[in-house]
Amino acid sequence: MQVPAHFEYERASSVQHALELLARWGPEARLVAGGHSLIPMMKLRLARPEALIDINDLTDLSYIRLAPAGTGAAAGGDSGGDSGGDSGGGSELAIGAMTRHADLLASPVVGEHYPIFHDAERVIADPIVRNRGTVGGSLCQADPSEDLSAAFAAVGATAVIQGRGTSRTVPVREFHTGPYETALAAGEMLVEVRVPVRPGGGSAYQKVERRVGDWAVAAAGAALWLDGETIRDVGIGLTAVGAEHFHAPEAEAALRGTAATEENFARAGALAAQHCNPIADQRGPVDYKRHLAGELTLRALRKAAARARGSE
């Protein structure tokens, strides 16, 4: 039986209280959300925090809401649930950090505007993990094989970070500074992720896993916006293949302003494969993962375009 080393336990009653506890305990304290990444690491002694600050009572950080762009919902608003609000341009999806994977998967407003998250959530772990694991915990864990980081990178999301008396935003593409490392400073926490909602878009996520519920051998997410058959804008996220900041800027640049054709998608896939940096491990050799990066990018773009056209 594996048990963690001794730790102190605190239960935060509000964001402010969590930030005060973080300040009081200092750098050896860790927040615990779903605990599905942190607790296994503690059992394996890969993490040995002096104190755990439990944020599961912060239900006001559990929401998915369509809000006017720039306002988000982190500063207050209704807690819990999934609200449709106005749809269309000038808005953004505001997703609280304590939103569970299962809530993201069940959300109609997410499915309407960004089916990429439903695609990704269907293949993240299993229902037990999805019932507890959170959006914030997933992004803050910064596991190089994590799925939501690639999906949020593809859609151009922004992370909302709160400290004691401070609030700042960081593009998700800059939030991950390395494997298991983020832009969070000591004493800060992630409170919300914002995703701009723009017309004419489609998105999709494609993953290869060794068996159901496993981490990705490789995965790619794509979000694109069409003017007729011209690609107005595009985002491509990659995971488990050593793509810097979970995205593929060379492939995106090659696609912008071009026609949404199979040939151009294949070229973008080749660029994504060329510029990623997979490592060989028990999930496969480098060549196989690189091949998957290209093929899954192509498939995600194809499906995202079909959704943008309304043909799927």
Ligand SMILES: Cc1cc2nc3c(=O)[nH]c(=O)nc-3n(C[C@H](O)[C@H](O)[C@H](O)COP(=O)(O)OP(=O)(O)OC[C@H]3O[C@@H](n4cnc5c(N)ncnc54)[C@H](O)[C@@H]3O)c2cc1C
């Ligand atoms: C069997 C199994 C299979 C899995 N398969 C997959 C998979 O296929 N794909 C995938 O993407 N993931 C997978 N996961 C991971 C799962 O998605 C976890 O839920 C997720 O990685 C972490 O979320 P959590 O809420 O459990 O975070 P926790 O374990 O509670 O925390 C993780 C880290 O984030 C920090 N943290 C948490 N919340 C915040 C916050 N708001 N602000 C600042 N720091 C914070 C914690 O201090 C800790 O360092 C799997 C997990 C398991 C156990």
